[in-house]
Structures are given as structure tokens and as C-alpha cells.
Amino acid sequence: MPILEREPPKGRRESYVLPKVPVPPLKQTLDMYLSCMKHLVKEEQYQKTKAIVVKFGEPGGTGELLQKKLLERSDKTYNWVYDYWLEDMYLNQRLALPVNSNPAMVFPKQNFKDRKDSLRFAAHLITGVLEYKERIDTRVLPVDFARGQLAGTPLCMKQYYRLFNTYRLPGHKRDTLVIHKPGSTEQEHIIVACKNQFFVLDLVVNKKKLKEMDILTQLEKIVKMAENSEERQPPFGLLTSDGRTEWAQAREVLIKDSVNRESLAVIEKCLCVLCLDNPSGMEVGDTSRALLMLHGGGHDKMGANRWYDKPMQFIVGEDGVCGTVCEHSPFEGIVLVACTEYLMKFMTGSPSKMGRATSVSELPTPARLLWKTTPHIQDLLKASAERLQRLVRDLDMDVHKFEVYGKEFIKKQKMSPDAYIQVALQLAFYRCNGRLVSTYESASIRRFHEGRVDNIRSATSEALAFVKAMTDEKASLSDSEKMKQLWDAINAQTNYTITAITGFGIDNHLLGLREIAQELKMERPEIFTDETYVASNQFILSTSQVPTTVEMFCCYGPVVPNGYGCCYNPQSDHLLFSVTSFHGSTETCSAVFIKALDEGLVEMRDLCRKCNKPQSSAAPAASKAVENNQGAGSKLPSTLQKTGK
Numbered sequence: 001m002p003i004l005e006r007e008p009p010k011g012r013r014e015s016y017v018l019p020k021v022p023v024p025p026l027k028q029t030l031d032m033y034l035s036c037m038k039h040l041v042k043e044e045q046y047q048k049t050k051a052i053v054v055k056f057g058e059p060g061g062t063g064e065l066l067q068k069k070l071l072e073r074s075d076k077t078y079n080w081v082y083d084y085w086l087e088d089m090y091l092n093q094r095l096a097l098p099v100n101s102n103p104a105m106v107f108p109k110q111n112f113k114d115r116k117d118s119l120r121f122a123a124h125l126i127t128g129v130l131e132y133k134e135r136i137d138t139r140v141l142p143v144d145f146a147r148g149q150l151a152g153t154p155l156c157m158k159q160y161y162r163l164f165n166t167y168r169l170p171g172h173k174r175d176t177l178v179i180h181k182p183g184s185t186e187q188e189h190i191i192v193a194c195k196n197q198f199f200v201l202d203l204v205v206n207k208k209k210l211k212e213m214d215i216l217t218q219l220e221k222i223v224k225m226a227e228n229s230e231e232r233q234p235p236f237g238l239l240t241s242d243g244r245t246e247w248a249q250a251r252e253v254l255i256k257d258s259v260n261r262e263s264l265a266v267i268e269k270c271l272c273v274l275c276l277d278n279p280s281g282m283e284v285g286d287t288s289r290a291l292l293m294l295h296g297g298g299h300d301k302m303g304a305n306r307w308y309d310k311p312m313q314f315i316v317g318e319d320g321v322c323g324t325v326c327e328h329s330p331f332e333g334i335v336l337v338a339c340t341e342y343l344m345k346f347m348t349g350s351p352s353k354m355g356r357a358t359s360v361s362e363l364p365t366p367a368r369l370l371w372k373t374t375p376h377i378q379d380l381l382k383a384s385a386e387r388l389q390r391l392v393r394d395l396d397m398d399v400h401k402f403e404v405y406g407k408e409f410i411k412k413q414k415m416s417p418d419a420y421i422q423v424a425l426q427l428a429f430y431r432c433n434g435r436l437v438s439t440y441e442s443a444s445i446r447r448f449h450e451g452r453v454d455n456i457r458s459a460t461s462e463a464l465a466f467v468k469a470m471t472d473e474k475a476s477l478s479d480s481e482k483m484k485q486l487w488d489a490i491n492a493q494t495n496y497t498i499t500a501i502t503g504f505g506i507d508n509h510l511l512g513l514r515e516i517a518q519e520l521k522m523e524r525p526e527i528f529t530d531e532t533y534v535a536s537n538q539f540i541l542s543t544s545q546v547p548t549t550v551e552m553f554c555c556y557g558p559v560v561p562n563g564y565g566c567c568y569n570p571q572s573d574h575l576l577f578s579v580t581s582f583h584g585s586t587e588t589c590s591a592v593f594i595k596a597l598d599e600g601l602v603e604m605r606d607l608c609r610k611c612n613k614p615q616s617s618a619a620p621a622a623s624k625a626v627e628n629n630q631g632a633g634s635k636l637p638s639t640l641q642k643t644g645k
């Protein structure tokens, strides 16, 4: 794979030169790997792994060679891990995008009077999107600064520049993230999906930008056109809901015809997709709204009224179910939150400009995208519909508001709310399954140039000791002993968080060593074929904090068939959890997991109330982690050295 060099970001609001993601010291990563996995695999397997790891890391061994190559790569690139990570995390993945990969953001339920009211909302939303896009194109978005742990450092803004100008093109073995030049004139349209039909809404007509009222007029025309059953086209959006290889194969068939080629080209260049959904007929609650965002309820509901490859897809349902479903490869949930919160504030803060606006006089009728079908293509559509239906039936989702307390209570205990919630998730999992498993928690590394995320491995040995103390050993331990275990677990989690957000997590590093070996055409080193490594990458618990400051929430599916996806949104007085799993697994059940989580959170609060003597601050844990990284001879960005909590 060629090393892709990238220009550092330019622009007047981005004068910060961010440091490069560090390459952690080899020994540090190998030691951490062993301590992360020791308690998650059988002793015999662990001993085998230990011997393999020691051999890999010995002086003059394979590890040293690969580390040297990785350091060279780091010298030559702005971000040594970016391409490896993007391919491993997204582009190489073959599973269907809905549920398995695309996260959704669920907006507050709207109360539309009628269809026209929902179209007014949609026109206002698109006006907000255009305003936000203008801010991106003119580079006036203020730079984000880190909050929470190690607050205060500037963060990389690159992900914002990928919100509207990217497209995930399916490939037979690997997808491609296509990036259009920002502000490109080719990108002056959005695609509107209505009744599984796709329409082109040009945003610039006769060199004039459409006003909100014009957009509304065009949306009304689209809704009318979609109703015309004589011109109805087959539901081609379904193909994008399929496995990536299946979709790539189908696309190859489609593009043999010029009509299909043209329709695809228009979709692939659009700014975003707006899905005007009919009422789904489902009872409107948090869980059903989340399901409609993630998979549209299946081919017979809104599942075909989507184009899943497009990173920004806004959904406006006539029944008030609204939100976004996003192709994840160009940006993280935190950037999505910033964008959608801007839009929500725009929607509530700036009145609709319908009355006052003067319309572009002659608005051409929006074009309906046409498709050429053959019996073979009809079969492909049928197969995609069936596979989507299976996914829809399999998803077990539960959105739950834990209202007993929120992050303020946790802060009063002088604990990191995020670490506390992670420990509670471990307790819930242990309660349900009697063991801990490889856990993924996204840790932002946007402190670095083009930084995306690394992993906080929350199933620490300290967490295991605590969850055992609260369950198996409950009767034999005193409350103060349990409290000590809780503090140890919280401190271990906080330390790992700091290690990961400062670029010293182990997952990206191990991935880099693995991939560089492949580039060197070496036989895959045993450390990466070992059973423990395979288990370490099976994230049965896949978690992420996605906090919001306005009323909305994020959700996503599990990443393995027998796993849970758990997205949480800590608020001052409550905690919101979106838990997903698959009905097909006998090992999981979202409702049971939530019940265990609820019970554990209450027990943890009772324990804290009984015997917590809040430590003066989280500083001991945090500064220890920072010191360790410095001690390891690695270079932490100077900003981080100053801003430890």
C-alpha cells in the first residue's frame, strides 16, 4: 500500500500545528497487551501467548524490525496509523452498513400537523445544513478544544471537512472513501428519497442559491411526483443495505447501462441525502425511533428509502420520527454531534424564513433518478431485501433512561463519570455472563494531526476484581473492601483512558505492526495468528460515550454476532443507554443487560454512599499515566504535559 502523504490543514482558524500520533515504545505495548489479556483467556493459553510475545519482542527479533519500519513510516507521513486504521475499521469490512456499521442520531420527536408541516421542517433543516456547510467551506468553524480528561488542548478539525464531500464506494474486497474537493461545483445538489424514489434537488439554479421557500416548493413537487405510481422506479436503495461485496457485485451489473451509471454518479456526488419517510405504523417510542434510524424498519417500511453509502443522511418522517444515519468512515460520533447540535439550535433558534424570502422565479422540476432493470437486477433487489429483513428481525434494541442519578453524583464522588460507567458496564456483563470479555471503548486521538480513535480496553483486571467482589464474593467481603476494589477499577480505567487519548493505546500500535509486516511481505508473525490476539479483537462489548447538550441520542449495532453495542450519553441527572444485540445469539439479550446495568448502578451508588471517602482529586491516577508515558521515553505533546487534571 502506498504511503499517503497529506498536507497539514490550512486556514485562518487552524493555526495550531498539532503533533503527530506517537509510535508507542514496543515493550510498553507488549507488556500492556499481556496484562490486558491475562485474565480474559485460560491460563494455559496465556502462557502460550506470553512465550510468543516475549519471542516477538526480544532484542533483534521481529518486533524490533517492525517497530523500526513503523518509526520510519511515522517520519514519512503526517499520521502513520490513519490509512491502516481506516481500512481495518471500515473499508475492509464486508458486513452490511445498516446496523453493523452506520451509527444513527435520533432527534427529538416532532409533532407535525400534516405532511406540509414536515416538509417545512425538512426545508428548514436543509437550510441549516447549507449554512453549516458554508461555515465548513469558508473554514470559519471554531477549533474544538478537549474537555474532560486532560482538557484544554486543541483538536484536529479534519473530520468536519469530510461531513458532506465524501462517499463510500463499495468494492469487491475493499471499499474506497471518495473525497470530493470541498466547495466543488459538482456538489450543488442533494438527493431526496421519497417512497423509495430518488430525486435530484439542485440547490443552485441560474447561479442563484435556493432560499428556504424554494426548497419547500421543490420538496412539495417531489412528494407529488413520488405519488405517481406510473413512473415509479424499483427500490434501488435496497442494494446499498446489502453486504459490501454483494453491493459491489450488483453495482458492477448496474453500471453496464448508461442510465444507471448516470443515476449513480449523481447520487455519489451529492451533499447529503434527505429521506422523506411515510409514517412507519410503528408505535413511536425511543427504541422504535432508534430502529427506524438504524435500518428503516425493513424493506416494507422505510428500509429502501435510504442510500446507506452516503455519510450524511437526514431522515424526516411524516410521523415526527427524525434524525440522521451516517456512514461512519469519514468521521466520529463527536463530530456528528457538533454538526447536528448546530442544526437543532438553528432549527429552534432561527425562525423559518418562508414568509419573507423571495423565490428564484422559475424553478425547474426536480429530476427523478431513473434505473434500468433486468430480471437479473430484479433478483439482486429481492436478495438484498431478504437480507435486510433478516438483519431487521435480528436486531434486539433497547433505549433506556437511567433516572436514579447522573454524572453530577459521580463527580461528587471525585470519580470520572466515564470510568464509572465503564466499570458499571463490566459489572452488568459479568452479571449476565459470569465472565469478562474484550471490550472496546472509543478514545478520541484528535489531539494529534488527523487523529481518529484508539481503544480503551475497559475489561481491566481491576474491573474483574471489582465485579467479582460485587457478585461471587459479595457475602465474604466488607463494604470498605468492595469500595477499595471500586476505586482500583476506576483508577485503572482512568489511567487507560489517559494512555489512549495521549496516543499510547495498544490497538493502533499492534495494528500498525501487523500491517507493516504485511507490506514487507513477511509471513504473518505468530503474535497475530495466536488465539489470544483473535480473541482480543472480538469486541463482544463495543461501547462509546456520545454526549449531547441538546435532547437527542446516538445509537449503533453490535460489532460481533454474540455481542452488545452500548452507546451512552451521560447527563447531569440521568444516564441514557442505547443497547443493541442480536436475537440470533443465545448469549445476549438487551433487556436483560439493561436490567443488570440498572441494578449495578444502584448498588454502586449505595456502596459509594455508605463508604466512599472521595479522594482529593483524580489527579493521582491521571498524572501517573502521563508520567508513565513520559518515563517510557515517548514524547507527549507539550500541551498535554501542562494540562493534566
Ligand code: COA
Pocket: 147, 148, 149, 332, 333, 334, 410, 411, 412, 413, 414, 415, 416, 417, 418, 419, 442, 443, 444, 445, 453, 497, 501, 544, 545, 546, 617, 618, 619
Ligand atoms: N472528579 C470529578 N470530576 C471529574 C473527575 C473526577 N475525578 N474526572 C472527570 N471529571 C469530570 C470532567 O472534568 C468532566 O467535566 P465536564 O462535564 O465539566 O466537562 C466530566 O467529569 C467528564 O469527564 P470523564 O467522565 O472523565 O470523561 P471525558 O469527558 O474525559 O471522556 C472519553 C472520556 C474517553 C469518552 C473521551 O476522552 C473521548 O475520547 N471521547 C470521544 C469518544 C468518541 O469518539 N465517541 C464517538 C465514537 S463514534
